[in-house]
Amino acid sequence: MSDDKPTSRNPGKKTLLERLGDAFTGEPKDREELLTIIQDAHGNDILDDDSLRIITGAMNVSDLHVRDIMIPRSQMVSLEHDESIKDWTAKIVASGHSRFPVIGENPDEVLGVLLAKDMLSLSLSNDFNEAEMQKQVRNIIRKVTFVPESKRVNVLLRDFRQNRNHLAIVVDEYRGISGLVTIEDVLEEIVGEIEDEHDDETVSNIASNGAGAFIVQALTPIVDFNAHFATDFSDEEFDTIGGIVMHKFGRVPKRDDTIQIGDLQVRVTTADNRRVRAFEVSLQS
Structure with a gap:
């Protein structure tokens, strides 16, 4: 009788690490070959859908610039420096955001960033009148970080982590305000949409730009x-207007690409190399 102890491991079945090692046998020569290996691993059930999305998302981030993922200026929720604390509070509560740019007399002048939790702490710990409260709030406005539209997203993520920032104001080549970008915007490019309790159906998908x-x-x-613009687009092939617009372009359009669809002029305002996020739509007479 053999003294060898039986093993619980099936010698014919490889571990996950061994299967990954097999998938990456042979060093890839370029990025395209690496992507092919990763997709093959997914096809062979070595990587699940979520893992594939995260890996490819992390790789794609290096190709993106801040302009591709930023929240455009027209969609920013900002606090005006000369507004009352009541007005600020109403904006904070209505938006559900946690950080807000504070704008000075000039629309391109950002004085700093207000954290909602700082204002809440101040209001709970003190019993100021309106005038005194406004003075105190100005003292808790935090320094703002500015980044150019052309900055690469992977570099921005590294800066966010090193400097412990969560929000930056995006500026164009003339130092005008283009929009803002948050660490959540960067992470969503890697892991997909991150929804919270404020991301519900009550948020308007169609808003006037003024x-x-x-x-x-x-x-x-x-x-x-269709209900908003009195159009009659079919929803048999596509569920969202983004699907129709991308079909009309015949490709993934870039920011500021414009197309005429019937009586509507559609300009892409937010997009990356994988999808479109938002459009500016105007009726052409």
Whole structure:
């Protein structure tokens, strides 16, 4: 009789690490070959859907610039320096955001960033009147970080981590305000959409930009888009207006790409190399 102890491991079955090692046998020569290996690993059930999305998302981030993922200026929720504390509180509560740029007399002048928790702590710990409260709030406004539109997203993520920042103001080549970007925007490019308790159906997918046009989220259901713009797009092939617009372009359009669809002029306002997020839609007479 053999003294060898039986092993619980099936010698014909490889561990996950061994299967990954087999998948990556042979060093890839370029990025395309690496992506092919990763996709093959997914096809062979070595990587699940979530893992594939995270790996490819992390790789794609190095190709993106801040302009590709930023929240455009027209969609920023800002606090005006000369508004009352009551007005600020109303904006904070309505938006559900945690950080807000504070704008000075010039629309391109950002004085700093207000954290909602700082204002809440101040209001709970003190019994100031309105005038005194406004003075105190100005003292808790934090320093703002500015980044150019052309900055690479992977570098921005490294800076966010090193400097412990969560929000930066995006500026164009003339130092004008283009929008803002948060660490959540970067992470969503890697892991997909991150929803919280404020990301619900009550948030409008179609909002006026104050200049006669509308900012439309790409995920707006076609039925809602038709109801707002009196159009009759079919929802048999696509569920969202983003699907129709991308079909009309015949490709993934870039920021500021414009197309005429019937009586509507559609300009891409937010996009990356994988998808479109928002459009500016105006009616052409």
